[in-house]
Amino acid sequence: MLGRAEEQELIASFLDQAASSGRALVIIGEPGIGKSTLLDAAADMASAACRRVLRAEGVEFEAESAFSGLNQALLPLAGEIDGPPLATALDLSHAPGPAPDLMAVAAATLSLVRQAAAVLVVDDLQWLDRSSAAVLSFVARRLSGSQAGFLGAARSETAGHFDYGNLTTHELARLDNEAAGELLRARYPLLAPRVRTRLMAEAQGNPLALLELAGSLRGRQAYPRVMDRAAHPPLRRVQSLYAARVADLPPRTRTLLLLAVLDGTGDLDVLRTASGDTELLSLAPAEQANLVQIGEGAPRLVFRHPLIRTGIMAASTARERRQSRLALAEALTDRPDRRAWHLAEAATGPDEVIATLLESVADGTLRRGDALAATAVLRRAAELSPSSADRARRLSRAAYAERFAGDRRDLGRLLSEARRADPASGAALEAAVAAAYLLLTEQGDIDSAFHHLISAINASDSTGGVLADALQTLLYICWFGGRPELWKQLDAVLDRAGPGLPETLVRCKDFYADPARACADSLAWLDAEIDVLCDTSDPADVIRIVDSAIFLDRLGGCRQALWQIVNEGRVGSGSTSTHTALIALSIDAFFSGQWAQADELLGELLSLSRVLGYRMVWPAQHVQALLAAARGDFERAWTLTDEIAGWAESRGMHQARWYGRHARTLAALGEGDFEYAFLQASVISEPGVFAPYVPLALWAAMDLVEAAVYTNRHVEAAAHVGAMLETGIAELSPRLALTVKASAAMAAPDDRAWPLFEQALALPGADRWPFDLARVNLAYGARLRRAQSRAKAREHLSAALDTFHWLGAHPWAARAGNEIRATGRTTSRGKAPSAQLTPQEHQIATLAAAGLTNKEIGERLKLSHRTVSSHLHRIYPKLGITTRSALSAVLQAPPTQA
Structure with a gap:
């Protein structure tokens, strides 16, 4: 510990903070620098203070074994582990049960460590097995507020599975000459000064090198010349000494x-x-x-x-x-x-006995919830398989396990190897599920994925989990495709499968296909499932429920479970479940008004997609386009929706096409182009129709009615309101009740509109959807203003304006401000309309108001006429106008005080 006074203070501080409020610390440095010595000292200090100390270390050459590092760490607490998921993951119980997911194991470990108020000391983090590294990374990040601590050590130059990027780290430096000399004098006091000097130069401040090189002299005072440091690094010399010993x-x-x-x-x-x-x-x-x-x-x-x-x-x-x-x-x-x-x-060659043993191990590893470890074991089993059929089958199973883990980076190669070993292997159900997953996420090839998987299902005699997973994958393909003929074939397959299918699969199929017609019994089942979602061990089961909840506005009740999945993905390498959870959370953030959080989630999602090789990112682009449209960044909204359309049209993916149209509808409403908004919304849902297999019709309902009213299509608006009432969508959720009441008010004549607007705004929980609520206030205030009820109009318009400003929904804020000014008052912010423009936008607007064409403006400002046009498209909604001719009046309008 010579020369480590700073580190000793750091360790003492760490233990004090861990005991009072929880703390994590990782020591990093080169081999031999003294990391293990510091960890030993910390463990001794913690034990002396009567703290429970749990120790583990990663081992470079240890046999492949899931949760082996975690097993080491929790062994002293084995008597306190009384059931799944930890007992299952650590193989402490052989009782049958579902495979625990990594998040459940991590959460149980965290609870156990916090309850024990233990100091967890883990050396050589870089060599931990993948599952243990994921769990311990999770634990280390969540000890705040406890009386537990995590102290780890890792080599700075060796990558591993443990992610300490966001943890507090301390890099252990080499000893300076004074400390190095003191260490040698303490351990080898008889060394001649010249030898000590040469040793210090050779060891370069590495304590292990100092001591081992000095010890190798064995009393001899002769010491060879200092060798070239680049050719003979001190640690290589030390390793040579160990090998010689x-x-x-x-x-x-x-x-x-x-x-x-x-x-x-x-x-x-x-x-x-x-x-x-x-x-x-x-x-x-x-x-x-x-x-x-x-x-x-x-x-x-x-x-x-x-x-x-x-x-x-x-x-x-x-x-x-x-x-x-x-x-x-x-x-x-x-x-x-x-x-x-x-x-x-x-093994020196193929061996079916060993391959069979490994396959059995992989089955157990899957049951313990470590799909990635199971993939590695199945790959080795395939290598040892004498017959090509067995090799192909095991490679297919490895692909299935890798897909189950959500990692698709090697999935295609595994499937290709399996086909080369046995061309018939692709018909196996596990291989078909993996192949369909790859076709969907990488290429978006709906038809190939569907026909390949349905053929495998029809030809297979599999039952249980693999069949259920295959049917669930087929259900997702049908949802993405959005075509009635796909759904009808799925119904036929489910009918042939008989009554033994999991209830979750059957219920989810109805929610995915036609949420608008969900019955009271199904909704009660869904609400009960959401209530226990955080206790669901399998993230895939969580996602099935979440996907059922999205269009029925129940994501709020799923947030905790979704964040658990996201946190698990952040600990590990990400997965399909993480991907879907981020989408769901970003949708929830958009509708609940947390737009900055939606941006962050979407950024993380797209980054994860790049890492995992997902090319089908249009669900994320849809939310990005909604945000851009709501904020008035119309150029970005159009670009994103064009990209969605480009993906959808060539692949027959109707769902993506509807999502793109939905964002275009919102953008058109923001720009005041109600004709285009109506045409886009009508593609999703014809006026007066809520067709099955088009769940997005629920989200686009109020948009269609608003666009119809503003384009004087009152018959169509009334027909769509009638379809809402007939279908009973107001009973599905408070948000849809708001949609129905507000749409009915928009479509009604004034004498019937007022009570409907009041009923809409009085609905319990309506403020959970601030953008929708503000749009209703805007529509109500505008109708009141036109009916000359100015005082009441200002009340609702001001409420809308405040919300739009808070959200950053600039086009709607401009419309609300203009409506307030039309009542004879300024907005509460007391600014002229043109104050919302940037200096360049103001310059362009002034020139346009003076009668210059886009080309003339561009020549004067050194811009292209297309750039000028794009600026004007952003300027109009900010000013609350829709035509060039209105520019002059708005730019000259001063703010007037209330």
């Missing part, structure tokens, strides 16, 4: 050390069984050489430094490693997962 050991000792490296757990019982050395007497030379030590308390073998393990592996032969793997497999008959992996690593 290992080579000097007796063969029996080297065998024990190799077994210990390959086992990775330090379990002495495993070493005794695998080596046949019941007393482990052969370890004594390694202890004497200061390479290993036997821990006190619960005895286990500990290597003094990970570089020793690396040196042992480098000094061993392939034959020695194979023999050691086989010996470990014989010793691990009670741990089939580790036994199978050792056998697989020892």
Whole structure:
């Protein structure tokens, strides 16, 4: 600890804060710099303060095993783990049950650590298995407000699965010359000054290099010249010293050390069984050489430094490693997962027995909720498969597991390898699900995905989870396609499947296909499912319910469960569930008025899409286009909707086409182009019709009526209101009740409109949708103003204006301001209409008002005529006008005080 006064203060502060309010800290640095020493000191200090200390470490050569690091850490608390999901994930219970999702395991671990008020100390974070790294990353970020702490250490140059990017980190620097000299004088006081100087130059401030290089002198005062640092880095010299020290050991000792490296757990019982050395007497030379030590308390073998393990592996032969793997497999008959992996690593060629064992391990790993680990095991099983059919089947299963984990980056390659091994493998249901998922997310190829999957379902005799997943995937394809012929074929498949299908699948199918006609019984079922959504272990089940809730305005009740999925995705590598959760949360944020949060979520979603290779991003573009339209950034809204249309039209994806039209409708309403708004809304839903398979008709209903009223299509407006009432959509949610009442008011004559507007605004919970509510206030105020009820008009128009300003909905704010001015008063902000324009916009508007053409304006301002046109399209809604001829009057209008 010499030269580490700052770090000792840091550790003491960390423990104090952890005990009072929770804290996480990660020490990073090069090998040998002293990270483990600091962790040991912290653990000793915590134990001395009567804190519970949980310890774990990543091991470079450990057998592939899900949650192995987490198992180490929570072993002292095993008696306090009384059921799933932790008991399932850690294999503490063999009781049957659903596979826990990573989020559930992470949340249970966090609860356990917080309850124990423990200090969790984890070394070599870079070598943790993927599932443990994800869980511990999650825990480390959420200890605030507890009395627990997380202290980890990681190599700065080695990547791993643990993400400490947002955690507090401290980089451990090399020792300065003063501290290095003091360390050498303390440990090797008889060193001559010239030798000490050369050692310090050679070690470059690395404590491990200092001590090991000094120890290698063994009393000799002669020391070779300082070697070239670039060619002979100190840690490479240290590793060579370890390798030489290992080579000097007796063969029996080297065998024990190799077994210990390959086992990775330090379990002495495993070493005794695998080596046949019941007393482990052969370890004594390694202890004497200061390479290993036997821990006190619960005895286990500990290597003094990970570089020793690396040196042992480098000094061993392939034959020695194979023999050691086989010996470990014989010793691990009670741990089939580790036994199978050792056998697989020892295999010299295809071996069906080992491949079968690995496949069984993969099944267990999937049940424990680690799909990515299962994928790795199935890949190895495929490599060891003697027959091409078995190889193809296991590769297909690996693809299915990878798709189940939400990762599609290697999915195509796995499917291609499976087809090369056996061209018939693509007909297998698991392969068909993975292939359909790939076709949908990468290419948007609705027809190919649908026909490939439905053929596999019809030809398969599979039952249970794989069939349910296949049918759910087919349901998603039908939803994206939006075509009646797809839905009819799905109905036929479901009828043939019989009554044994999961209730969630059957209910969700009805919600996805025709939410407008959801019955009271179905709504009650959905509300009950939402109430327990946070207790649902499988994120895919959560997403099925969320997708059912979107068009029925129930996302508010799903937020907590959705954030859990997003947080899990942030901890891990992201997944299909994370992708969908971000979409749902951004939609909820738009409708609830949290537009800045919607921007952040959409940015994260598009970044995740790029990482995972998702090309079908139009659902995110739809929300972006809505935000752009509502804010008055019409050029961006049109660009986004053009991109959505380009994706949809060539692929026969009707749902995307409707989404693009929906955003165009809002943009046209914002610009005051009610004719175009009506035409776009009519594509989604013909006036007077709520067709099945078009759920977006619920969102576009009020838009269509508003556009119809402003274009004097009163018959069409009344017909659509009649369809709303006949379908009963007001009973589906408070927001849709607001939509129906407001639409009815817009379509009604004045004497019947006033009570309908009042009823709409008085609906309980209407303020949960501020943009919709403000639009209703605007419509009501405008009607009152035209009816010469100016005082009451100002009341509603001012309420609308305040909300639009708060949201940043500039075109609607401009319209509300103009309506207020038309009552004879200024807006509450007391600004002239032109005050909303930027200096360049004001210049363009002034020139246009003076009668100059777009080309003439462009020549004067050094702009293209298209740029001038785009600016004018943004200027009109800000000023609350729709024509060029109105510019002059609005620009000259001064603010008048109320």
